[in-house]
Amino acid sequence: MTPETLEQVGVIAGAVLTLAIFSYALGDNFLYRLAIHIFIGAAAGFVLLATLESVLIPWLSATVLITPFELPRLVIGLLPFLFGLLLVYKGTARLSRLGDFGVMIVLGVGTALALLGAVNGTLLPLIGDAARAFRPENALNGLIGLIGTLSVLVFFTYVGLRRLSGEVTQFLPVRFVGLIGQGFIAITLGATYGLLILSALTVLSGVLSDRLFILIGR
Known part of the structure; x- marks a missing residue:
């Protein structure tokens, strides 16, 4: 089988699977499932192969299978497998306590990495951009961003005054600022939803045009 034939088979299979997915618009059916x-x-097979070739085999080659033999390197190489074994114990009733230790390690390391990435990759750059937004040439944009941020924070404030009847009400200025924040949230969600629809339509039109171009042969 030539590469051109394989490419045509892939295109036809992709078109058939795309139409099968779109058939869900008519209701749940066998083709969609x-x-x-x-x-x-x-996807599961691709993730398995990618994990073996890109993670497990290089890790074992750099720690366990490397020569000359070194005990500290061997211990470091086997630690992830030990934690994975502890996570397997989480599914058993008798040894579930051992699985808690594995979950604790995974959550602790994951939380630390996520927090470090959020601070260094998101929070600090946003603070820098917000500070630069208050330059004279960007004063209006900076003011709108400041008002939007503060009003959204006030919108999620649940501190209020409890009346004699037991009802909790917020002060009028707080409710007014929260209403402005609600408007900013609605605009943001609407714009995000619109961008998602436009992106999906762009991808869909590109895929359909490519499939038709290849099938027609022009």
Whole structure:
């Protein structure tokens, strides 16, 4: 089988699977479920192969299988597998306590990495951009950003005054500022939803045009 034939088979299979996914608009059916199962199976196989080739084999080659033999390097290489074994114990009733230790390690390391990435990659750059936004040429944009941020924070403030009847009400200025924040939230969600729809339509039109271009042969 030539590469051109394989490419045509792939294009036809992609077009058929795309139409099978779109058939869900007519209701849940066999073609849609078959396409979903194929996608899940292919994704699982791809993730497994990528994990073996890009993570496990290089890790074992750099720690466990490397020569000359070194005990500290061997211990470091086997630690992830030990934690994985502890996570397996989480599914058993007798040894679930051992699984708690594995979950604790995974959550602790994951939380630390996520926090470090959020601070260094998101929070600090946003603070720097916000500070630069208050330059004279960007004063209006900076003011709008400041008002939007503060009003949204006030919108999620639940501190109020409890009346004799037991009802909790917020002060009028707080409610007014919170209403402005609600407007900013609505505008943001609407713009985000619109961008998602436009992006999806752009991708869809590109995929359909490529499929038709290849099938027609022009």
